[in-house]
Amino acid sequence: MRVVRTLLVAVTLTACATPPVEQFAELEQRLLEAQAMTAEFEIESSGAFTANFTGSLQLDGERVVLRYEGLFGGATQRGELQSNSSAYTFSNGERHTSQAAPAVREAIVLGLSRMGLLHNLAMLVGSGKPDHVDGTIREWVHTEGHRPLPNGEIAFDVIVDGKPAASATLRLDGAGLPLERRQSVQFGPGRTMDVVERYRFTSFSRR
Secondary structure, three states: OHHHHHHHHHHHHHHHOOOHHHHHHHHHHHHHOEEEEEEEEEEEEEEOOOEEEEEEEEEEOOEEEEEEEEEEOOEEEEEEEEEOOOEEEEEOOOOEEEEEOOOHHHHHHHHHHHHOHHHHHHHHHHHOOOOOOOOOHHHHEEEEEEEEOOOOOEEEEEEEOOEEEEEEEEEEOOOOOEEEEEEEEEEEOOEEEEEEEEEEEEEEEEO
């Protein structure tokens, strides 16, 4: 009877488990609906391109503050992005950018969930501008092939501009927020960048 009971519990838990694609959608909705949150991050990449960053991301209503420092391609980098609902400013100590943009918050949040933070940090280092702050981030990048892993992580593929760009795994914390992301980015035959991003949410509240 104990074995039968154990099997019934296992079957019930499996049947009730949230499919990975729904878990991922719930995560994005949770981040998009956050009234306020603060997350610290550590990012490392190896292979085709090397980077090592630490920093923080803060959301407060429509206000976004993203700070980072570390190494990118062997060069020391430090910068800060601040935005409201209609514009953003970026400074790295050598140049200052200010530009109207209607969807910075969405671009940063969905950039984190779908591509990882390193992509937008690279954009800031190179051009001082996050990617797709014009409101087209949803059409430009999406994820597919969500599947569960034995350790509880979610695996998925990243599609950029209609083409496969990376494969990733995401581990969530007890509150369903990102804890660790591992990603392999393909730049072409024999050119792969492996990225590990770790997050620590120190505060989070929903609207």
